[in-house]
Amino acid sequence: MDAIEISRTGLDVEWQRLEVIAQNLANMNTSRTASGEPYRAVRLLSGPKVRFARLLGAGEAPARPQGVAVLGVEQVGSGVRRVHEPGHPDADAQGFVTYPDIDHAAEMTLLIQTSRAYEANLTAMSFAQQMYARALDFGKQS
Secondary structure (H helix, E strand, O other): OHHHHHHHHHHHHHHHHHHHHHHHHHOOOOOOOOOOOOOOOEEEEEEEOOOHHHHOOOOOOOOOOOOEEEEEEEEOOOOEEEEEOOOOOOOOOOOEEEEEOOOHHHHHHHHHHHHHHHHHHHHHHHHHHHHHHHHHHHHHHO
16 A cells, blocks of 8 residues: 555655745734744655665665655745834834745745645545556455
């Protein structure tokens, strides 16, 4: 049942990626975090659970693919946008408030792309389940 497990890891990673994107969108106008600085956009880093070189290791029994995993989360871009809002509690001496420079359109595009990857993993998992069920039916007939 490796195909189902591989798709499941893909679902887990893409779900976490959706959560990170939602966090970025929710904090587009966060001028101050607990550290006192504006929010910084983050990206989820993912990759294979088993390195490709290990899968093809010379003289070793080939390793089996094991899907993907979250490798970490990193800040992207250090850009900020300054907006003149003199009445804002976080305004500086000149009346400017510092917000994260998060591109709403880019985040929404990534959200759609990630949701499509999530759907693709669901489809792959469904096909794998159908193939395994069909193989069991063949086994019963013999």
